[in-house]
Amino acid sequence: MSPPAPAGSAAHRAAAIVWFQQDLRLRDNPALHAAASSARAVVPIYIWAPEQDGDWAPGAASRWWLHYSLQALDAGLRERGSRLLIVRGPPLQALRRVAAQTGATEVCWNNRYEPAARECARTVAAGLLRSGLEVRTFNGALLVEPAEALNESGKPYRVYTAFLRKLLRFANPSTPLPIPRDLPPPGQWPKSRTVDSLRLLPKIRWDEGLANSWTPGEASAHRTLRRFVSTRIADYRRARDMPAVRGTSALSPHLHFGEIGPRQVWHALGAKGRASVFLRELVWREFAYHLLHHFPHTATEPLRPEFKRFPWKRSAAALRAWQHGRTGIPLVDAGMRQLWSTGWMHNRVRMVVASLLVKNLLVPWQEGARWFWDTLVDADLANNTLNWQWVAGCGADAAPYFRVFNPLTQAERFDPDGAYVRRWVPELESGNSYPEPILDLKASRERALDAYHNMRRTPGLKA
DNA sequence: TGAAATGTTGGGGCG
DNA sequence: ACGCCCCAACATTTC
Numbered sequence: 035m036s037p038p039a040p041a042g043s044a045a046h047r048a049a050a051i052v053w054f055q056q057d058l059r060l061r062d063n064p065a066l067h068a069a070a071s072s073a074r075a076v077v078p079i080y081i082w083a084p085e086q087d088g089d090w091a092p093g094a095a096s097r098w099w100l101h102y103s104l105q106a107l108d109a110g111l112r113e114r115g116s117r118l119l120i121v122r123g124p125p126l127q128a129l130r131r132v133a134a135q136t137g138a139t140e141v142c143w144n145n146r147y148e149p150a151a152r153e154c155a156r157t158v159a160a161g162l163l164r165s166g167l168e169v170r171t172f173n174g175a176l177l178v179e180p181a182e183a184l185n186e187s188g189k190p191y192r193v194y195t196a197f198l199r200k201l202l203r204f205a206n207p208s209t210p211l212p213i214p215r216d217l218p219p220p221g222q223w224p225k226s227r228t229v230d231s232l233r234l235l236p237k238i239r240w241d242e243g244l245a246n247s248w249t250p251g252e253a254s255a256h257r258t259l260r261r262f263v264s265t266r267i268a269d270y271r272r273a274r275d276m277p278a279v280r281g282t283s284a285l286s287p288h289l290h291f292g293e294i295g296p297r298q299v300w301h302a303l304g305a306k307g308r309a310s311v312f313l314r315e316l317v318w319r320e321f322a323y324h325l326l327h328h329f330p331h332t333a334t335e336p337l338r339p340e341f342k343r344f345p346w347k348r349s350a351a352a353l354r355a356w357q358h359g360r361t362g363i364p365l366v367d368a369g370m371r372q373l374w375s376t377g378w379m380h381n382r383v384r385m386v387v388a389s390l391l392v393k394n395l396l397v398p399w400q401e402g403a404r405w406f407w408d409t410l411v412d413a414d415l416a417n418n419t420l421n422w423q424w425v426a427g428c429g430a431d432a433a434p435y436f437r438v439f440n441p442l443t444q445a446e447r448f449d450p451d452g453a454y455v456r457r458w459v460p461e462l463e464s465g466n467s468y469p470e471p472i473l474d475l476k477a478s479r480e481r482a483l484d485a486y487h488n489m490r491r492t493p494g495l496k497a
Numbered sequence: 498t499g500a501a502a503t504g505t506t507g508g509g510g511c512g
Numbered sequence: 513a514c515g516c517c518c519c520a521a522c523a524t525t526t527c
Binding site for chain 1: 498499500
């Protein structure tokens with residue numbers, strides 16, 4: 035199949051390992067493409083090592099998605115005469131072992147940007163180099179890597195519009211790479227685990243709603259993108275705010291797992307699409323990665339240090355009512371139930387439920403972020419962190435704290451006929467019991483504004 | 498990618 | 513015709 039290697043080069047063409055992480059795709063995969071173009075054999079590998087992600091190992095909904103995405107990737111590789119090798123971490127030991135078993139001389143991967151993942155990659159790269167292996171890393175996940183986008187004074191952007199302007203000026207995403215024509219297998223496949231043996235699926239099968247809502251995998255990602263670009267994007271600006279309407283792209287979990295990359299989305303949009311409101315959403319994702327890279331503590335700590343002394347009120351009862359969609363506020367409960375049932379929530383509603391938790395209920399935003407982390411199929415540390423800090427008012431270019439959403443007003447504006455609320459809170463119509471509101475919207479709003487003013491009056495605490 | 502309070506304007510009813 | 517009041521509709525400001 036493959037053309038003969040140029041004379042003289044065969045000697046230093048050996049096997050290359052491609053370490054799949056959050057880039058579970060064959061198309062436009064720079065690490066895979068590089069390995070396939072330069073090596074005599076390609077060894078695709080996925081290493082299950084959740085402990086490497088520190089406090090942010092994949093949550094339950096993410097593990098569900100990962101299970102099916104790994105199956106899809108393995109199937110795609112098998113169609114091309116290859117396969118996905120699945121092993122248990124730690125990554126460095128696993129890669130050394132597989133390199134020894136296959137005679138691989140280099141390891142290729144696409145970069146990750148989460149603090150723990152970067153630390154892990156540094157350690158792995160250093161260890162592989164000590165073992166005499168070559169390491170090549172690529173950008174598969176972003177239009178512009180964080181280190182490449184700095185302002186005039188060489189500092190990271192903290193304002194979205196400035197970052198957007200910079201990105202639009204400088205981003206020049208290369209044409210997406212094709213699937214490598216040839217993925218020659220190694221002489222012998224090392225022993226692999228099965229996806230099932232990773233036990234990513236829940237023991238109690240609560241995942242029916244997820245399965246009815248989603249199809250993980252690269253093929254599904256492209257179907258979703260094509261449908262969005264051919265039809266929904268025309269009305270995106272208006273429809274994206276209506277939770278009862280399928281107005282958004284629904285690409286978020288596919289992007290998180292790298293079943294599709296932003297370069298592919300960019301090129302699929304065309305010139306008109308690149309001027310659209312939708313592209314700005316894609317750039318918010320870039321901005322989130324940019325911020326997490328430059329401010330790695332923000333996954334758990336507020337970017338604006340004065341918020342360290344915000345008078346949060348931990349309330350297990352309030353948190354629990356919020357988590358389970360029993361606050362007595364219809365739009366909030368609808369959103370939380372959509373999340374629990376499908377692993378996803380419409381973004382307009384995410385803002386509303388988050389505002390209620392961190393402002394009306396004064397529960398720390400980290401509690402909300404943690405719940406989303408476990409329940410969202412698109413849970414993504416950079417995006418989750420940016421969005422929670424945005425709502426809480428403690429992040430970069432965040433909504434001012436006093437911007438408190440009124441969930442009743444929001445429902446009137448964005449779910450005027452109540453279709454979304456009725457779908458997820460049917461007992462409002464059926465006459466079954468629905469909880470009384472656990473809070474008074476007006477009083478709790480005033481309490482939140484007072485808390486904010488007290489924080490600002492209190493002296494001290496520098497960055 | 499707010500909400501609520503406050504301010505302004507203009508039409509209509511009425512004495 | 514006029515002033516006065518009410519109030520909706522919109523704009524501005526404050527939180």
